[in-house]
Amino acid sequence: MIVAVDGPAASGKGTLARALARHYRLAYLDTGSLYRAVGQAVLASGGDPADEKAALAAAEALDAAKIDEKAIRTAEAGHAASVVAAMPAVRTAILGLQRRFAAQKPGAVLDGRDVGTVVCPDANVKLFVFASPEIRAHRRWLELNSSGSALSEAQVLEDVKERDRRDAERAISPMKPSPDAHLLDTSDLSIEAAFDAAVAIIDKAMG
Numbered sequence: 001m002i003v004a005v006d007g008p009a010a011s012g013k014g015t016l017a018r019a020l021a022r023h024y025r026l027a028y029l030d031t032g033s034l035y036r037a038v039g040q041a042v043l044a045s046g047g048d049p050a051d052e053k054a055a056l057a058a059a060e061a062l063d064a065a066k067i068d069e070k071a072i073r074t075a076e077a078g079h080a081a082s083v084v085a086a087m088p089a090v091r092t093a094i095l096g097l098q099r100r101f102a103a104q105k106p107g108a109v110l111d112g113r114d115v116g117t118v119v120c121p122d123a124n125v126k127l128f129v130f131a132s133p134e135i136r137a138h139r140r141w142l143e144l145n146s147s148g149s150a151l152s153e154a155q156v157l158e159d160v161k162e163r164d165r166r167d168a169e170r171a172i173s174p175m176k177p178s179p180d181a182h183l184l185d186t187s188d189l190s191i192e193a194a195f196d197a198a199v200a201i202i203d204k205a206m207g
């Protein structure tokens with residue numbers, strides 16, 4: 001059983017996907033953390049995430065078991081992630097890793113931007129989670145603020161919009177709902193309400 005959960009930055013897809021994996025006792029992969037780790041590795045070595053050679057080398061050296069969860073959650077790493085994620089060679093380099101993860105038994109929940117469209121086009125259930133940019137920026141700002149970031153909410157909103165643009169407009173694997181995805185607008189939903197709505201969709205789809 002494979003559940004694909006896609007959507008834009010700070011849509012709530014990560015929290016939702018993690019809760020779904022627990023509920024259905026499936027493995028969980030945050031595919032964005034892979035792109036963040038690649039971007040962060042380039043930054044940490046003093047390189048420029050826009051340098052394709054450096055980004056590809058970091059993607060090929062990526063060890064998913066060694067990702068520094070704290071270092072990849074900064075705004076800089078998120079920005080670097082969306083830069084390296086626009087490079088076809090980087091995406092190809094980490095596609096196999098994602099597919100192998102998805103193929104494990106009894107199954108997995110993967111969240112990202114292109115899980116339903118590219119990584120797991122045959123997923124049993126596909127969700128596309130979204131919310132308005134302002135609501136997503138507010139959520140992300142609260143999160144960054146609690147970990148000591150001094151960014152203003154307006155700066156976070158700018159970043160969210162820029163990332164949306166880059167993720168949706170890139171030539172390869174642009175962020176978009178798969179035609180067979182269930183759309184879930186979390187703008188006015190609590191975490192619990194979004195979870196209940198997702199479980200109802202999945203249970204119905206799985207019969």
Ligand code: C5P
Nearest residue numbers: 009031032035081082085112113114163
């Ligand atoms: O989900 P998160 O915001 O952590 O992802 C960081 C960045 O990684 C995204 O802005 C996007 O550019 C990229 N990404 C992607 N494809 C995925 C997951 C993330 O391009 N499946």
